[in-house]
Amino acid sequence: MSTLKAELIRLIRDEGPLPVSRYMALALGHPRHGYYMTRDPFGQEGDFTTAPEISQMFGELLGLWTAHLWQAMGAPVRFRLIELGPGRGTLMADVLRTTRIVPGFHAALSVHLVETSPVLRAKQAETLRGADPDWHDTVEAALEGPVIVLANEFLDALPLDQFVMTAEGWHERLVGLNGDGELAFGLALVGEDSLKLAAPAGTVFEQPYVALDVVAEIARHVAGHGGGALFIDYGSIRSGFGDTLQAMKRHGFVDPLAEPGKADLTVHVDFERMGQAASKAGAALHGPVTQRDFLLALGLAQRAQILSQKADAAQRRAISEAFDRLTQPGETGMGDLFKVLAFSHPGLPLLPGFDLHRVPEQV
Template identity: 85%
Template sequence: MNALKAEIVRVIQNEGPLPVSRYMALALGHPRHGYYMTRDPFGREGDFTTAPEISQMFGELLGLWAAHLWQAMGAPSRFRLVELGPGRGTLMADVLRATRIVPGFHGALSVHLVETSPVLRARQAETLSGAGAVWHDTVVSVLDGPAIVLANEFLDALPLDQFVMTAEGWCERLVGLGEDGELAFGLAPAGDGAKARAPVGTVLEQPSAALDVVAGIARHLSREGGGAAFIDYGPIRSGFGDTLQAMRRHAFVDPLAEPGEADLTVHVDFERMGQAGLRAGAALHGPATQRDFLLALGLAQRAQILSRSADAAQRKAIFEAFDRLIEPGEAGMGDLFKVMALSHPALPPLPGFDLHRVPEQV
C-alpha cells in the first residue's frame, strides 16, 4: 500500500467515506503524494500524451487563433495570455513561436500560467525560458484585465461528485473501505433534490468545480474583454453515465487501486459548461469537434508547409500526427475531443466555429 493510499484509508477510518470529488482531489493534488505533485506524466515514458506533445501544429494554430482574437478585441496594448494546466509548457512555446509574425502581439502580452505542481512548474520554466512567465495557484488569481485563456485538457482533471439512482432514490457514490480493507465504492442516501428522475442504476455526475471555473472566466471576460478556448474530451450534449477513469502507462487501470500513481480524469459535459458561460454573461462559440476546429484553422495547409522542408522520416511523422489529431474513433482525437470558446459578447464570431453563435438560451 503506497503512502497516499494509507493516508486516505486513515482519513476514511476517522471521518467516514469520502465523496468522489474529495478522493479525486487527494489522488491528484495531495501536497506530498498527489499524482501531479510528484511527476511529469506526459509522453511515451509517462502515462498519457496530449495534443501539444503530438505535434507543434496544434499549438501553432491555437496561437494564430489567439492572435486573431486579440485583433478582434481591438488589439489592446496590454493583455494576459493565460494557460490553465500548461503541462510541460509545450503548447505555450508553440503559441509564442507562431505568433512572432503578428505585429504588436508579443509587445502587448504577458504570459501567465495556472499550475500547482512544482515538478511541472520547473519543466515549464525550462521550456519557456525568456518568456517572462508568471505562475499562479488558482484561476481566480490569474484573471486581471483583458485576457486570452487557453485550457487544453484542464477541465477533465477537476474533481466532480457522482450520484446513482437506486430503488430508494438518488444516492451519492462515496469512496470507503470494503470488507477486505481495500478502497471500494459505496452509496449513501442523497435525497432527490432537483435531480432528474432516471432508471435504477443511472449515474449522474455533478462537475461543480469545472462549472465554477468556466463561470468565473466567463464573468471576467464579459467585464474586462477577451476570450477563452477549452479543448477537452467529452460529449456535446449532456447525459448520464460514469466517466471516471484512471490511466497509467497509457492503459486504463482501476481508479481506486493506487491513488497518486495514476491519472484520474472525467469526461467534460460541454453542454453544461456552455450554459454556465452564457449565464455568466459571455458569448458562446461551438462546441466543435477538434477535427472540424483544426481543419477550419488550416491544419492541412500547415502540414503541407512543414512537409516541404522535411526528410522522408519527418514527413511520415508530420502526417501521422496530422491523422492522430483529426481521426475519428478510438484511433484518433478528432471526434472525442471538442473545442468550446467563450468571449466578450461584443466580439464577432471566432475562427474555427460555425458563422453563427449558439442562441443565448439559459
C-alpha cells in the same frame, strides 16, 4: 500499497467515506503524494500524451487563433495570455513562437500560468525561458484586465461528484472501505433530494461543480473586462448520464481506486453544461465543435502540407501520423472524442474555427 492509499484508508476509518470529488482532489493534488505534485506525466515515458506533445502544428494553429482574437479585441496594448494546466509548457512555447510575426502582439502580452505542481512549474520555466511567465495557484488570481485564456485537457482533471439512482431515489456515490479494508465504491445512506432527474435504477449522474465554477468565473471576467477563452478536452457535446471516471497509467486504463497518487484520474467534460454556465455568466458562446472540425477550419491540412514540402521521408511520415492522430475518429484518434468550446466578450464576432461552413476538405 502506495503511501497516499494508506493515508486515504486511515482518513476513511477516522472520518467516514469520501465524496468522489474529495477522493479525486487528494489523489491528484495531495501536497506530498498527489499524482501531479510528484511527476511529469506526459509523453511516451509518462502515462499519457496530449495534443501539443503530438505535433507543433496544434500549438501553431492555436497561436494564430490567439492572435486573431487579440486583433478582434481591438489589439489592446496590455493583456494577459493565460494557460490553465500548461503541462511542460509546450503549447505556450508554440503559441509564442508562432505569434512573433504579429506586430505588437508580444509587446502587449504578459504570460500567466495556472499550475500547482512544483515539478511541472520547473519544466515550464525551462521550456519558457525568456518569456518571464507568472505562476498562479488559482484561476481567480490569474484574471486581471483583458485576457485570453487557453486550456487544453484542463477541465477533465477537475474533481466532480457522482450520484447513483436506486429504487429509493438518488444517492451520492462515495469512496469507502470494503470488508477487506480496501478502497471501494459505495452509496450514501441518505438520499439526494435536490436532484429532480428521472432515470432508470443504476444510472450514474455526474455533477462537475468545480469545472462549472471555473468556466463561469472566466466567462464573467471576459464579459466584463474583454477577451475570450478556449477549452479543448475530451467529452460530450450533449449532456447525459454515465460514469466517466477513469484512471490512466503508462498509456493504459487501470482501476481508479487501485493506486491513488500513482495514476492519472480524469472524467469526460460535459460541454453542453459548460456552455450554459458561460452563457449564464454573460459571455458569448462559440461551439462546441469537434477537434477535427476546429483544426481543419483553422487550416491544419494546409499547414501539414507546407511542413511536408520541406521534410524528408521520415519527417513526412511523422507529420502524416500526427495529422491522423489529431483528426481521426474512434479510439486511434482524437478527432471526435475531443471537443472545442470558446466564449468571449459579447461584442466580439464569431471566432475562427467555429464556422463549420468553411471547413476545408481533408487531404
